[in-house]
Structures are given as structure tokens and as C-alpha cells.
Amino acid sequence: VIAPVARWLDDRVGLGGWARRALNKAFPDHWSFLLGEIAMYCFAVLVATGVFLTLFFQPSAEAVVYSGSYEPLQGVEVTQAYASVLDISFDVRAGLLVRQVHHWAALVFVAAIVLHLLRVFFTGAFRRPREINWMVGVTMLLLAMFSGYTGYSLPSDLLSGAALRIGTAVLQSIPFIGTWSLFLLLGGEFPSPQMIPRLFTFHVLLLPVAIGGLLGVHVAILWHQKHTQFPGGPRTDKNVVGPPLWPAYMARSAGLFCAVAAVVIGLGALFQINPVWLYGPFNPSTTTAPAQPDWYWGWMDGALRTFPNWEFRGLGRMIANPFFPGVLLPALTFLGLYAWPFLEARLTGDRSEHQLLDRPRDHPVRSGIGAGVVAFYTLLTVAGVNDTIARLLDQPVFRVTGALRVAILVVPVLIGLLTWRALAAVKDAPPTPAATVERGGG
Amino acid sequence: VTPGALAAVVLAILGTVAGGATLAGTVAGGATLAGTVAAQVPTPPGGVSAQVPTPPGGVSAQAPTPPSPQGQGGELYLRDCAWCHGANLEGTSRGPTLVGTGEASNRFYLTTGRMPIADPNELIRRRPSVYSGAEIDAIVGYVAALGGGPASPAVDPAAGDLGPGGELYRLHCGQCHGATGAGFPLLSGRSSPAVWNSTAVEVAQAIRVGPGGMPVFSPETLTDQEVNAIVRYVLYLQDPDDRGGFHLFRVGPLTEGIVAWLVGIVLLLFAARLLGEDE
Numbered sequence: 030v031i032a033p034v035a036r037w038l039d040d041r042v043g044l045g046g047w048a049r050r051a052l053n054k055a056f057p058d059h060w061s062f063l064l065g066e067i068a069m070y071c072f073a074v075l076v077a078t079g080v081f082l083t084l085f086f087q088p089s090a091e092a093v094v095y096s097g098s099y100e101p102l103q104g105v106e107v108t109q110a111y112a113s114v115l116d117i118s119f120d121v122r123a124g125l126l127v128r129q130v131h132h133w134a135a136l137v138f139v140a141a142i143v144l145h146l147l148r149v150f151f152t153g154a155f156r157r158p159r160e161i162n163w164m165v166g167v168t169m170l171l172l173a174m175f176s177g178y179t180g181y182s183l184p185s186d187l188l189s190g191a192a193l194r195i196g197t198a199v200l201q202s203i204p205f206i207g208t209w210s211l212f213l214l215l216g217g218e219f220p221s222p223q224m225i226p227r228l229f230t231f232h233v234l235l236l237p238v239a240i241g242g243l244l245g246v247h248v249a250i251l252w253h254q255k256h257t258q259f260p261g262g263p264r265t266d267k268n269v270v271g272p273p274l275w276p277a278y279m280a281r282s283a284g285l286f287c288a289v290a291a292v293v294i295g296l297g298a299l300f301q302i303n304p305v306w307l308y309g310p311f312n313p314s315t316t317t318a319p320a321q322p323d324w325y326w327g328w329m330d331g332a333l334r335t336f337p338n339w340e341f342r343g344l345g346r347m348i349a350n351p352f353f354p355g356v357l358l359p360a361l362t363f364l365g366l367y368a369w370p371f372l373e374a375r376l377t378g379d380r381s382e383h384q385l386l387d388r389p390r391d392h393p394v395r396s397g398i399g400a401g402v403v404a405f406y407t408l409l410t411v412a413g414v415n416d417t418i419a420r421l422l423d424q425p426v427f428r429v430t431g432a433l434r435v436a437i438l439v440v441p442v443l444i445g446l447l448t449w450r451a452l453a454a455v456k457d458a459p460p461t462p463a464a465t466v467e468r469g470g471g
Numbered sequence: 472v473t474p475g476a477l478a479a480v481v482l483a484i485l486g487t488v489a490g491g492a493t494l495a496g497t498v499a500g501g502a503t504l505a506g507t508v509a510a511q512v513p514t515p516p517g518g519v520s521a522q523v524p525t526p527p528g529g530v531s532a533q534a535p536t537p538p539s540p541q542g543q544g545g546e547l548y549l550r551d552c553a554w555c556h557g558a559n560l561e562g563t564s565r566g567p568t569l570v571g572t573g574e575a576s577n578r579f580y581l582t583t584g585r586m587p588i589a590d591p592n593e594l595i596r597r598r599p600s601v602y603s604g605a606e607i608d609a610i611v612g613y614v615a616a617l618g619g620g621p622a623s624p625a626v627d628p629a630a631g632d633l634g635p636g637g638e639l640y641r642l643h644c645g646q647c648h649g650a651t652g653a654g655f656p657l658l659s660g661r662s663s664p665a666v667w668n669s670t671a672v673e674v675a676q677a678i679r680v681g682p683g684g685m686p687v688f689s690p691e692t693l694t695d696q697e698v699n700a701i702v703r704y705v706l707y708l709q710d711p712d713d714r715g716g717f718h719l720f721r722v723g724p725l726t727e728g729i730v731a732w733l734v735g736i737v738l739l740l741f742a743a744r745l746l747g748e749d750e
Contacts, residue, residue, distance in 0.1 A: 060740075060747030067739050101707060104634040118714070125715055136731035137739070144736070187641070187650055188723070281746050288742035292735055300734075301715035302727050307708075308650045309641045317641070317650035324728025414725050420656040 052275035057258035061152075063285055064145040065166075069244065070289035071138035076237060078131040085121050087113035088229035090185070090222045099306050107185075107310035110225050114184040114305055130297030135177050137293055139325040142170050150369070150399055153387035154257045157380060160370040162250045165243050167366045172240050177323050179232035185225060188303070190311030191320055194219065195333070199355035204346055220313055257386045266384045319417050324410065331412030332358050335434050362406075393452035401445025408437045544613030547606055551587045552614075560618040565591040573620020574611050579676035581607045583669075595683060597664055624695070626675035628703040636700030640708075643688065644701065651721035652708040657684060666705050674702045 039045035056062075089109040095102045097112065098119045107115075117124035146166060149155055155163035178196065182189045197219045201207040216223035255269050264270045272278050296302075308317055322330050332354035341348045365372075373395065374380050389396045411418070412433045419429040539545060549558065555566030562568030569577070580586040584598035600607070615622075647655055647663035654665035661684060666674065675698050681687035693701070719726040 058748040060744045063743040063747050067743065099712065101633045101637050101704070101712075105638060129715055132727075133731065133735065136728060137735040140732055140736050141739070187645075284746055285742065288739060288746075292738045292742075296730070296735055297716075299716045300727075300730055301713065301718045303724070304651075304713070304715060304718070304721065307711055307721060309637060309645070312641070315641050315645060317645050318647070318655040319649060319653060319723050319725070321724045321728075323724050324731065327728065416656050417722065417725060420654075420662055426656055 052273065054252075054274045055269045055271040056274060056278040057256050057264070057269060057271040059259060061148045062256065064141055064148050066282060066285055067289055068138055068141035068145055069248075070286045071134045071141060071293065072240065072244065073286070074134040074290055074293055075131060075138060076241075078127045078134065079233065079237070081127050082117065082131060083233055085113060085117045085124060086110070086183070086229075088183070088226045090220075090225045102306065102310075105310065108225070110183060110185040111305070111310045114186070118306065126294075126297055129300075129302050130294050132180075132302045133296040133300070134293040135180060136323060136325075137289075137296075139170070139173050139177060139323075142166075142173055143325070146170060146366075147399070147403070151387075151389040151396060152257070152259075153383065153392065153395070155370045156383045157370075157374065158254055158382055159250075159257075162247060162254070163370050164367055165247050165250070167363065169240055169243050169247065170366075171363060172236050172243070174325055176232060176236040176240065177325060179228045179236065181323055182228050183225065183232060184303075184305045185311045186303075186305035187308040187311055187315070187317045188305075188320055190220070190313065191316050192322055193224065194313075195330070199333075199351045202349035202352040203356055204344065204348055204352070207349075220311075255384070257384055259388070260385045264385065266382075269384075319414075321413055327410035327413035328406045329355060329359060329409075329413075331409035331415070331433075334415055335409075335412045335430055335437060337434075390452050390455055393449045393456060396452055397445045397449030400448040401441040404444040405437065405441040408433065408440060412437065542609065542613065543606065544609030544611075547602070547610050548613050552610070555591055560614060568618075569614055570618040571620045572614070572618065574615050574623045575621045575676050576680045576682070577611045577614050577620075578607065578623055579673060579680055579682060581610060583673055585682065594661060596662070597668065621679070623672065624675045624679050624698065626671050626702055627699050628671045628706055631696070631698075631700030631703035633700070633703055633707060635697070636702075636704035636707075639693070639697055639701050640704045643693070644705075647685075649722075651711075652705065653720070653722050667709050669705065671702045671706060674705050 035045075087109045091109045092106050093109050093112050095105050095107045095112050095115060097103075097115050099115050102115065114128075117128055119125070149163065149166070178192065182193045182196075197211055197215065200214070201211050203210065211219070214227065215221040216227070256271075258264045258270060262270070272281075321327060333351060336350065336354035338350060339353070340350050387395075389399075412430070415429050415433060416426055419426040422429065552569075555563055556569045557563050557566075560569040580595075581602060582600055584600040585595045587601065588595060602610070641650055644666075647657070648666050649655055652666040654663050656662045663685070669677070677685060678688045678693065678698055678701065688698075719730065
């Protein structure tokens with residue numbers, strides 16, 4: 030059946046030659062090259078489950094009296110959005126499963142993006158000619174984080190409200206434009222009735238379309254430039270060695286898709302995530318604790334929690350405290366990510382094309398910087414649960430926060446230096462003999 | 472080590488975090504009493520509970536004649552309590568007066584094991600009670616007869632409504648005890664405990680007495696009916712509708728992030744390692 034249809038198509042659009050070349054395209058082989066693919070398949074799961082959820086979710090802050098089947102909230106006044114999330118969780122067939130798979134897929138999605146970014150960084154895959162694709166990837170990370178944030182904020186439960194309150198306060202802290210940006214975004218003061226519908230537009234339309242579009246660009250550029258490969262064997266800067274797209278690589282990729290789907294559906298089926306019915310409906314006069322953002326915003330929450338209570342007066346204005354950890358730090362973070370390929374080229378003077386990857390141990394300075402930066406953001410994320418740590422250690426929160434402040438500044442430097450020195454020692458060491466001679470003991 | 476086993480270990484560790492109140496039980500009480508005067512002696516319960524009007528039908532009547540310290544209650548009081556609270560409940564530099572604290576406060580402190588403590592510097596927290604029910608009755612009766620004060624509040628959770636109870640809980644209690652009842656550390660190093668181990672009577676007593684740093688909620692703030700509703704919701708939180716799989720200890724997205732990495736990502740890295748060649 031397939032052959033005649035393909036021939037009929039080929040006669041009319043003439044893509045046969047292209048398809049043959051495409052199916053024979055070689056894909057270099059290494060398990061770490063699959064990290065980006067994991068993220069891509071998470072995105073597919075997110076779109077599929079997200080479409081299902083939009084069939085039932087009501088993006089409205091209208092007050093309604095809940096009358097669904099969850100008894101402890103019957104008769105309580107909630108937003109329509111919250112009531113519809115309760116309906117999805119308790120009254121829509123498979124609704125809770127799909128909601129949980131959606132949320133778990135989001136957590137794994139961003140984790141896979143971060144791991145992919147680290148792989149690209151530590152192997153030098155961002156170097157010429159791949160700077161553009163690096164920046165496209167960084168943009169997708171940013172968009173994924175905002176997708177997560179808007180999704181977290183939609184159910185209009187207590188955690189949603191707390192996240193929005195923090196986010197809007199951070200936005201307001203930007204000098205000159207903060208307050209106006211907030212009004213533009215929310216159509217008024219927090220909490221505004223237009224908040225949920227607007228977040229919804231971002232979450233289900235603008236952000237996913239942007240991610241999908243950039244994903245296409247990302248893969249197209251990869252296709253055009255071809256994948257990098259590790260040195261060794263027959264692999265050189267002039268060739269691409271790997272199995273062809275069809276059938277070997279496609280089969281492998283399909284297997285990976287099945288694995289991603291199995292893992293996120295398994296998580297959704299086995300582990301409860303975000304039990305909004307226990308957190309209760311959002312109410313500006315109340316909050317809950319312990320509370321955290323989803324993991325990929327933890328570093329910013331940690332920065333807000335540990336930044337000293339400094340405020341500055343400049344340009345005739347008070348620059349509010351959240352500006353530094355909430356706006357300046359993330360801005361510098363992403364600026365640094367965007368600029369890294371160019372920064373490194375300038376520092377090393379290496380502006381040549383690279384098709385072969387570095388092994389992380391062969392670049393002690395880059396790997397040292399990377400390890401220090403990873404330690405910095407990991408510790409900030411840890412600081413995002415300073416209260417839970419205080420409880421675990423039975424220590425006052427102030428003391429834990431103070432210790433974390435020191436650790437955030439000191440430990441990354443130590444880890445960076447240690448990594449740099451250790452890798453430099455390995456690099457400079459004479460090659461180990463292929464075999465050692467064991468002297469007989471008797 | 473399989474990822475599953477790893478995750479189980481992490482979850483077990485987190486379980487002890489979530490059940491933080493039970494950690495308290497391990498605090499050693501071996502310190503001597505001869506130490507320095509407490510720097511952080513808790514708020515005198517007498518001071519706050521003086522504001523609590525006696526509920527109708529309470530047994531707060533001051534005994535006409537001082538009770539004899541010969542009975543079991545008196546003996547236990549003199550043995551375990553008088554060192555800090557004084558032989559006549561008058562209080563010392565080590566502990567507050569118990570005059571006017573009444574059954575509501577004293578029964579709460581004794582049944583939840585918050586008292587006695589071996590050292591006034593020790594954090595006052597929930598632990599297994601060292602007394603039998605009869606011994607608690609005897610001590611509480613002795614202190615009430617000697618010092619007066621409000622009786623234990625009558626509580627009937629079944630008479631409370633779950634919906635309003637939940638709203639009141641989130642409004643008055645959730646800030647410190649958490650919407651899910653997990654409890655939360657306060658800045659001072661004390662914690663507002665999880666509400667998952669408390670009995671109905673203990674919850675009502677705590678609301679009316681305001682132990683430790685907790686505010687007092689008098690009948691002007693919360694009627695008896697509202698207390699019934701809150702208590703019903705607290706009892707619900709001890710065994711809530713937990714659909715959706717394993718509950719990850721209801722401490723917020725923290726545990727969800729850990730599971731996403733240690734279960735989700737670890738499994739997928741394993742899959743990638745199997746699917747992709749490494750050379």
C-alpha cells in the first residue's frame with residue numbers, strides 16, 4: 030500500500046530524492062545526545078495532556094460556590110478556575126491522571142533541558158558554528174520556565190496565589206517601569222480579575238507556540254549543521270559517523286519517546302502532585318507554609334530568601350529589595366548564558382569551526398567555571414527550602430539562612446577551583462601505561 | 472543501587488521531615504536542673520489563659536480549702552513540677568506560675584508530653600507522655616483545686632461543618648501549621664507542629680489556651696461551634712482524600728521536585744544509556 034502512495038506523491042511533489050537523503054542522514058551516537066530528545070518528547074506529552082485539560086479548565090476569576098463531589102469544599106466560595114480544577118481532579122474521567130501527568134512532564138521537561146544545556150556546555154558544542162542554536166536553546170529554557178510559572182499560577186489555589194504575589198512584587202520592584210508593567214500585565218492591581226485569563230493566554234497559546242516554533246528552528250539548524258561527535262575512531266572534523274536516520278536512529282528515538290511517555294505517565298499514576306484541594310482556594314488574606322515554587326524556580330526563590338535586606342536610593346528613587354535577587358540576578362544569569370559562546374571565543378581566541386566535541390576533562394578552565402556555576406545555582410535552590418532545612422536540623426531559620434549566605438558565596442568558588450586544578454592535573458599527567466606489570470609475590 | 476531503592480531512601484528521609492513532630496520525641500532530657508536561669512522561658516501560660524473566660528459548665532471553682540498534697544496528684548506535682556512552678560504554683564525564676572491556668576492548659580501540656588521538661592532551656596514540644604491517664608487526672612485535679620482556672624473545652628467535632636471548618640482553618644491556622652497541616656518552623660527555632668498527631672480535645676485546648684507562641688483564640692474570636700468545625704477539619708487533614716497516588720508528605724513542591732529528578736530523570740537517563748551507544 031505504501032509504495033504506490035509514495036510513488037504517487039513523488040510524481041506530484043517530487044520529494045523522493047530529498048526523503049532518500051534525509052532517511053540516510055547519519056546521526057552520531059552517544060547516550061548524552063538523547064537529553065535534548067527527552068525534553069522534546071516531554072514537550073509532546075505536555076501538548077497532548079494540555080489540550081485535554083483545556084477542554085475542562087475555565088480560565089476565570091469569577092466567584093462561584095463549589096458544588097462538585099469533593100465534600101470538604103462544598104458550599105465554599107471559590108474562583109471558577111479553581112472549581113474547574115477540582116472538577117478535573119474529582120469528576121472528569123481520567124482528569125486527575127492527565128493533570129498529574131501534565132505537571133510531572135513539566136518538571137521532567139525543564140530538568141531534561143537543563144541537563145541538555147549542561148551537556149552542550151561541558152562538551153563545547155556551543156562553539157562556532159553553533160552559537161545561534163545555543164541561543165535558541167537558552168531562549169527555550171526561559172520560555173519553558175515561564176510556561177511552568179503560568180501553569181503553576183492557573184489553578185488559583187493558595188500556592189498559585191503565593192507564586193503570583195511574589196512574581197508581581199518582583200515585577201513591581203523594577204525601577205521606573207515596574208508598576209506600569211504590572212498594570213499592563215494584570216490590567217490593574219494584584220489580585221486582578223483579569224489575571225487568570227491573561228495567564229491562560231500565555232500558558233496555552235503564546236508560550237507553547239513560541240516553544241514549538243523555536244523547537245522547529247532548533248532541529249532545522251541541527252539538521253543543517255549536522256550533529257557534533259566525540260573524537261576517536263573514524264570520527265574527524267570533516268565527517269559525521271553514526272547510524273542512518275532510517276531505520277536505526279528512528280527506532281531508537283521511538284523507543285526513547287516510549288520511555289519518556291512511560292516515565293511521566295508512571296509518575297502521574299503513582300505519585301500525587303499539587304493536591305490543590307488540600308491547599309484550598311486562593312485568598313489574598315491567607316497563605317500556607319511550607320511552600321515552594323516548582324523546582325526550576327527554586328534558585329530565584331532561594332535568592333529572594335537569602336539576599337540581605339538592603340535597599341538603595343538611586344536616580345531619586347528607592348530601588349526596592351526584590352529587584353536585586355529577583356530581577357538583576359536572573360537577568361545576569363541569562364545574559365551570561367546568551368553571551369557565553371562569544372565570551373569564550375574572545376577569552377581563548379579560538380574562533381575556528383568545531384565539529385568535534387571536547388571531553389570535559391580536556392578543558393579544565395571551562396569545566397571549572399561550569400562546575401562552580403552549577404554549584405551556585407544548586408545552593409540557591411537549596412536556599413529556597415531554608416525553612417524545611419531549619420526544621421530538619423532543629424535550628425533557627427535565621428541561623429540556617431546565615432550559613433547558606435556564606436555557602437552560596439564560598440562553596441561555588443571552592444568547587445570551581447577544585448575542578449579546575451583536578452582536571453588540569455589529569456590533563457598534564459603523563460599518559461598511564463596501557464598495562465601494568467604485576468610483580469609476583471612469592 | 473537501583474533508582475527505585477534510592478528514591479525510597481530519599482522518601483524515607485523526607486518522611487521524617489514531614490513527621491517533624493515525632494523528631495521531637497528523641498530530644499534527651501538528661502540535662503541537670505542546676506543550670507543557668509532560662510533565657511527563653513516560654514510565655515507564662517497563666518498570663519494568656521487569664522483572658523480565657525470559663526466556658527459554661529466548667530469545673531473551675533476554686534476549692535474552698537487548699538487540697539492536701541498527700542494524694543497522688545500532690546505527690547507527683549511536688550516531685551516533678553514544683554521545682555520550676557513552685558510548691559504553691561507561684562512560679563520561680565525557672566518557670567511561670569500555674570495559678571489560674573486550669574485544666575484546659577495543664578491537661579494539654581501533660582497529655583501531649585510537652586511537660587515535664589528536665590531543663591527550663593529545653594524546647595517545649597510534643598513527645599510521648601510520661602504519665603498514665605490516672606496520673607494526669609490526679610495532677611490536673613490537684614493544680615486546678617489549688618490554682619483554679621478554666622476547664623477543658625467541650626468539643627464535638629461531629630457537630631462542626633467541614634466546609635466552614637476548612638475556611639477557618641486556612642484563615643487562622645494555615646499560616647503556621649500549613650494548609651495541609653504539615654507544620655512549619657518559626658524564625659526563633661521553635662516550630663509550629665504538624666497537626667497530624669493531635670486528638671480532637673488537644674486541638675480545642677490548644678485553640679483556647681494558645682500554648683507556646685500560638686495565639687489565644689477566645690470565644691469572642693471563635694465560637695464553640697467554630698472550634699468544632701476547625702477540629703473536624705483538622706481530623707479530616709489527618710486522613711484526607713488522598714487520591715492521585717502516593718502523597719509525598721504534603722510539604723509542597725519540594726518533594727515533587729526531588730521525585731522528578733531522582734525517579735523521573737534517573738529512569739530516563741537509564742533509558743538513554745541503554746538506547747545510546749557510549750562510544
